[in-house]
Amino acid sequence: MSSRSYSLLGLWPVINRWKYLVLGAVALAFVVSAVVALLMPNVYKSTSVFYPTNPNTTDPDRIVTEGGKLELGGRNEDLDRVITIGQSQPVAEGIIRRFKLHEHYGVGQAGDDIADNAALNEFSSNLNIVHNDRDAIELTFLDTDKVLAARIVNAMVQSIDSVNQQLTFANRRKVLGLYDQRRSFLEREYQSTYDSLLAGRRRYGVYGLALESRYLAKEIIETENALRRAEGEGNSSKAAGLRRALRALTRADGGNIFNLESYTAGNDRMNTLYARFNDIQTRLIKARGDYESASLSISGKISSIYVVQEAYPATRKAAPVRWFIVLSSVLVTFAFAVIFITLLELYRGNLSIKN
Structure with a gap:
């Protein structure tokens, strides 16, 4: 069939x-x-569009001390980090408490586990954070109150920015501590080297004056020549005075602060101290500047995102x-x-x- x-x-x-x-x-x-x-009820949609920035370029320490500039994100790690922050529970709970969404959603009183879970689920279902095809982040929120929806979106963007900044804040504190340690160390070394210079000058009579060695040699030669003439002339009293003068010019125990023996013994040591002193002085000036710049910048806040479009109350409903x-x-x-x-x-x- x-x-x-x-x-x-x-x-x-x-x-x-x-x-x-x-x-x-x-x-x-x-x-x-x-x-x-x-x-x-009518449901309204508010959207904000923003770009994440590279945290290395928004670190105030780098911007102030290295002259860096803001660079827009687009890197996968920057985009993923911002989306993860936006979808995190602490950010959601902060927005829920701030705008009293328990009452708005009618799920009960805040503090009750069932009410908290219901408010969190409702909030998460209305929130959408996506990475669009232009490497920007679109944050969208749906609500029956169009003004509230726009306020929540803008508050979410601010919260994401704040959390994103905190990622580098702890490191900035550590960097500031390193600047302070380096500055303190160089200040101690500077004072120690300066004291060594003073002691060396007193001991060796080497003060780093211009043409110091030339004038010493000239004085020794002239004194010695005068001594030889006095001895040749038979002027014993004048020769004795010139011998004492020559001894003072050539021997450390002769009484002169500036003498050949001390100058020769201390010249190399003082040159080393001068070089170290100048090096530490240059490094100390830079360390003080770095510390002051980092200390000033750490109290300021530089946005870690670049907002292209803020959220505004919708002019027409999105649903139903x-x-x-x-x-x-x-x-x-x-x-x-x-x-x-x-x-x-x-x-x-x-x-x-x-x-």
Whole structure:
């Protein structure tokens, strides 16, 4: 026995026989869906668009001391970090408490576990943070209050920025501590080297004056020449005075602060001290400047995101699309009604064949 074939055109007689049932079902679906659609509150959508920045370029220590500049993000790690912060529970809970969303959602009092979970779930379902095709972050929030939706979006952006800044704040504190340690160390070394210079000058008579060695050699040569002339002339008293003068110029125990023996012994040591003193002085000046700049900058805040578009109250609703709800309900009801009566007709046909 050949099987029966069916076609869409063959459904028309079936629909015609059950037209009152189909029309009743479609009419009921139309009325119910229209009532439900009219009772549904309007939902508004607010969106903010922003770019994350590289945290290395927003670190005030680098900007002040190294002359850096802000660089927009686009790196995957920057985008992922911002999205993770925005979807984190602490940020969500902070927004919920700030705007008293427990009362707004009607889930109960804050502090109750069930109410807190319900408010968090409702908040998360209305929040959407995505990375768009232009490497920007779009943060969208849905709510029945269009003004509240815009305020929540802007507050979310501020919270993300604040948390993102905290990621580098601890490191900035450590950097400031290192600057302070380096400055203190160089100040101690500077004072120690300066004291060593004073002691060396007193001991060796090397004061770093211009042409110091030349004048010493000239004085020794002239004194020695005068001594030889006095000895040749037989002037013993003058020769004795010149010998004492020459001894004072050449021997450390001769009485002169500036003498050849001390100058020769201390020259190399004093040159080393002078070089170290100048090096420490240069490093200390830079360390003080770095510390002052870092100390000043750590008290300031530089945004870690670049906001392209702030959230504003929506001018039209995002949902519900009432005509679509009614139309889809009617079409779905009609389809189910046709399927039901078709199966019913097939069932009756099979029963008649068996009988």
